Amino acid sequence: MITFMNNSDSEEEPCNERTSLMSAESPPVPSYQDGLQASEAGEAQARSSRSPNNIADGDMSDSGVPVRESALENEEEELTLKYGAKHVIMLFVPVTLCMIVVVATIKSVRFYTEKNGQLIYTPFSEDTPSVGQRLLNSVLNTIIMISVIVVMTVFLVLLYKYRCYKFIHGWLILSSLMLLFLFTYIYLGEVLKTYNVAMDYPTLFLVIWNFGAVGMICIHWKGPLQLQQAYLIMISALMALVFIKYLPEWSAWVILGAISIYDLMAVLCPKGPLRMLVETAQERNEPIFPALIYSSAMMWTVGMAKPDTAARGPSQQTWDAGLLACHSSIQSKTRSPVSTRPITSFEELEEEERGVKLGLGDFIFYSVLVGKAAATASGDWNTTLACFVAILIGLCLTLLLLAVFKKALPALPISITFGLVFYFSTDNLVRPFMDTLASHQLYI
Amino acid sequence: MGAAIFFGCAGIAFGPALALVVLTVAAEPLRVIVLVAGAFFWLVSLLLASLIWFISVHLSDREDAKLQHGLLIFGAAVSVLLQEAFRFAYFKLLKKADEGLATISEDGRSPISLRQMAYVSGLSFGIISGVFSVINVLSDSMGPGIVGIHGDSPYYFITSAFLTMALVLLHTFWGVVFFDACEKRRYWCLGLVVASHLLASGLTFLNPWYEASLVPIFIMTLCTGLWAFFTAGGSFRNIIKCLSCKQEDDSRVLMYSALQVPLED
Numbered sequence: 001m002i003t004f005m006n007n008s009d010s011e012e013e014p015c016n017e018r019t020s021l022m023s024a025e026s027p028p029v030p031s032y033q034d035g036l037q038a039s040e041a042g043e044a045q046a047r048s049s050r051s052p053n054n055i056a057d058g059d060m061s062d063s064g065v066p067v068r069e070s071a072l073e074n075e076e077e078e079l080t081l082k083y084g085a086k087h088v089i090m091l092f093v094p095v096t097l098c099m100i101v102v103v104a105t106i107k108s109v110r111f112y113t114e115k116n117g118q119l120i121y122t123p124f125s126e127d128t129p130s131v132g133q134r135l136l137n138s139v140l141n142t143i144i145m146i147s148v149i150v151v152m153t154v155f156l157v158l159l160y161k162y163r164c165y166k167f168i169h170g171w172l173i174l175s176s177l178m179l180l181f182l183f184t185y186i187y188l189g190e191v192l193k194t195y196n197v198a199m200d201y202p203t204l205f206l207v208i209w210n211f212g213a214v215g216m217i218c219i220h221w222k223g224p225l226q227l228q229q230a231y232l233i234m235i236s237a238l239m240a241l242v243f244i245k246y247l248p249e250w251s252a253w254v255i256l257g258a259i260s261i262y263d264l265m266a267v268l269c270p271k272g273p274l275r276m277l278v279e280t281a282q283e284r285n286e287p288i289f290p291a292l293i294y295s296s297a298m299m300w301t302v303g304m305a306k307p308d309t310a311a312r313g314p315s316q317q318t319w320d321a322g323l324l325a326c327h328s329s330i331q332s333k334t335r336s337p338v339s340t341r342p343i344t345s346f347e348e349l350e351e352e353e354r355g356v357k358l359g360l361g362d363f364i365f366y367s368v369l370v371g372k373a374a375a376t377a378s379g380d381w382n383t384t385l386a387c388f389v390a391i392l393i394g395l396c397l398t399l400l401l402l403a404v405f406k407k408a409l410p411a412l413p414i415s416i417t418f419g420l421v422f423y424f425s426t427d428n429l430v431r432p433f434m435d436t437l438a439s440h441q442l443y444i
Numbered sequence: 445m446g447a448a449i450f451f452g453c454a455g456i457a458f459g460p461a462l463a464l465v466v467l468t469v470a471a472e473p474l475r476v477i478v479l480v481a482g483a484f485f486w487l488v489s490l491l492l493a494s495l496i497w498f499i500s501v502h503l504s505d506r507e508d509a510k511l512q513h514g515l516l517i518f519g520a521a522v523s524v525l526l527q528e529a530f531r532f533a534y535f536k537l538l539k540k541a542d543e544g545l546a547t548i549s550e551d552g553r554s555p556i557s558l559r560q561m562a563y564v565s566g567l568s569f570g571i572i573s574g575v576f577s578v579i580n581v582l583s584d585s586m587g588p589g590i591v592g593i594h595g596d597s598p599y600y601f602i603t604s605a606f607l608t609m610a611l612v613l614l615h616t617f618w619g620v621v622f623f624d625a626c627e628k629r630r631y632w633c634l635g636l637v638v639a640s641h642l643l644a645s646g647l648t649f650l651n652p653w654y655e656a657s658l659v660p661i662f663i664m665t666l667c668t669g670l671w672a673f674f675t676a677g678g679s680f681r682n683i684i685k686c687l688s689c690k691q692e693d694d695s696r697v698l699m700y701s702a703l704q705v706p707l708e709d
């Protein structure tokens with residue numbers, strides 16, 4: 001889900017380059033100090049929530065105010081695009097890192113490619129003799145999994161709507177505890193087994209305790225931004241590995257397809273749960289929620305730090321194992337740029353924070369796709385790389401649509417569609433072609 | 445032994461490409477996007493070519509080795525032509541994007557020039573083409589095995605690495621020349637690029653006769669490199685200036701004149 005939130009992210013406290021700790025609480029609403037500033041910022045904000053097509057129709061008359069308004073709009077539009085490329089890269093890097101971790105683990109640790117049972121969410125086995133039966137079982141598994149996700153999402157939205165914040169926080173803390181301690185323990189155990197490294201229990205306890213405790217603090221409270229991001233990438237990778245291990249073959253592909261359709265509907269339909277979540281959050285002027293959101297916010301102010309234009313993105317990143325679908329969201333936070341005003345010579349140009357947020361569910365499903373391609377494709381690296389490029393291009397296109405539409409958009413559909421198309425076509429068409437060429441040492 | 449071969453061949457094949465990416469592309473977000481999108485375009489062209497080859501193989505007699513070899517040559521030629529067609533399509537897309545970026549920016553110039561995009565798109569085609577050709581070979585070179593035990597050449601890995609390096613560089617140069625030719629509508633240049641790509645691919649059919657395939661390909665790489673250098677505006681003087689690291693004297697001279705009241709009409 002990509003949202004374009006203007007009103008709900010302004011904070012009170014000034015923030016300069018030295019402030020590297022990012023609080024996890026909801027940021028308070030700003031207080032405008034200067035009346036003129038407030039009116040101009042308000043105008044610019046209201047304008048920025050319109051579609052960019054209106055900019056072209058801006059009134060270019062001689063009167064000072066409309067010209068300045070359209071100039072402000074143009075500048076905003078340009079800033080959107082100038083920073084647009086930077087944001088794409090700010091999302092490329094973590095998505096790539098997550099995928100690298102997952103693929104490296106899949107290729108080296110055999111535990112995650114061994115079949116050792118299935119999740120209770122996918123009860124039907126795929127060890128059936130006929131193809132039709134197998135297909136039916138995978139479709140049934142998908143239906144069950146998606147219903148579980150829908151139910152959890154609706155439950156979460158209801159909890160949020162009726163302001164049961166303590167319950168949500170408790171739920172999220174429990175699930176991140178499980179991820180940070182239990183899954184990390186299992187992962188570390190398997191990696192040590194693969195490389196035949198012995199580790200005694202006291203050392204193991206120390207390592208896991210430190211890792212988990214710092215992770216809990218970073219994710220639920222305060223911590224350096226980069227450490228938070230690193231922890232989020234790690235828990236997404238761990239979750240993706242769990243899915244790759246426990247989802248049966250065909251079910252995994254059908255689930256990936258179904259969840260992108262669900263994401264599309266949940267975010268774009270008027271009564272979709274995710275859209276209601278976004279709208280409720282916007283009404284209450286709160287950032288979307290202590291859900292799993294990866295924030296790539298960079299913040300810097302140049303010149304005088306003005307209280308009302310301080311940039312600090314809320315970084316509530318908590319994870320719940322059941323709330324996968326909620327977090328397929330990208331949010332682009334933009335602030336109306338404060339331009340140099342010709343009327344006062346004391347104000348300096350300030351750079352604004354522009355952070356993009358991507359839900360952790362998106363990280364997880366991207367990594368599941370690439371990891372499954374690495375695990376099961378007989379074309380080895382070609383298929384993995386093709387899926388990787390497809391997902392990155394899908395992400396790029398989604399961010400482009402975000403810049404155009406400026407509202408909540410789902411991040412899964414385009415990437416997963418490209419990924420699936422490339423997976424199946426590369427595995428079945430490109431692989432034999434490239435293998436035959438390579439065996440004759442031919443280059444195209 | 446396996447790891448040494450792996451790292452050595454990987455370094456040979458992707459060293460120049462990695463250096464170019466790290467030094468020129470990685471710092472600029474727009475260039476990274478152009479790089480990834482170029483890889484996507486190349487992949488789509490490969491997909492279509494594989495589809496054509498796959499269909500032709502399935503429609504034909506599998507047992508006939510000569511026919512299969514002929515179909516492979518046909519498939520490779522179709523793939524080359526499709527790659528160039530998609531390079532043209534990418535050129536059109538980048539040109540439109542360039543115009544869009546120029547209209548949106550403050551001073552009317554886009555933050556990335558078409559020449560830079562030509563270079564990055566050529567590099568992206570080269571990298572993805574090289575990776576797809578050689579990555580499975582590289583991953584096999586790590587594991588246990590003996591090269592050429594059935595009578596094939598024992599120099600398979602190293603020659604593959606050198607061929608990949610040549611291919612990466614060739615794609616980069618072709619990208620520069622191609623975009624420039626499209627921009628200036630010099631269609632004979634376009635034809636020459638396509639022909640040289642076909643020639644390069646065709647020369648690899650002479651493998652394992654490496655003297656006949658590797659040497660001409662490297663000569664072609666050198667010539668195409670020089671062609672791309674001169675197309676991009678380089679010249680002998682530029683090289684001398686760059687190598688001598690001389691600070692260029694500012695030839696602009698500022699003249700201060702007494703303030704004069706402007707004549708009123």
